[in-house]
Amino acid sequence: MGLRLHDHVSTTETEYGLVVLDERTGRYWQLSSSAGLVLSTLARGASVDEAVTALTDRYDVDEARARRDIDTLLVSLRSAGLVKR
Structure with missing residues (x-):
């Protein structure tokens, strides 16, 4: 499945997770490290199943x-x- 961010959206890794910025509006979201892992995994073209595996491999969930x-x-x-849909 994968996931594609809009062109006006950028991400930056921090020591606390991932920051997602909507450059059109100036709004940003601070994602936890686990949510950042999921977003990064999906953005690389992985499926939801692959993101589940990445999450369960790294975290106790x-x-x-x-x-x-x-x-x-x-x-x-x-x-x-x-x-993008």
Whole structure:
């Protein structure tokens, strides 16, 4: 599946996770390191299943919880207008 950010969206890694900036509006979001891992994984073209694996491999979270968290993150990114459909 993968995920594509709009051209007006940029990301920067920090020691606390990932910052996502909407350059049109100046709004930004601070994502946790786990959410940043998911976004980075999907933005590289990986599927949701691959993002689930990346999350469960790195963090102490079961597959069902990882999948729910990823779904929630994707809904938030879409509703904020940060990703292309």
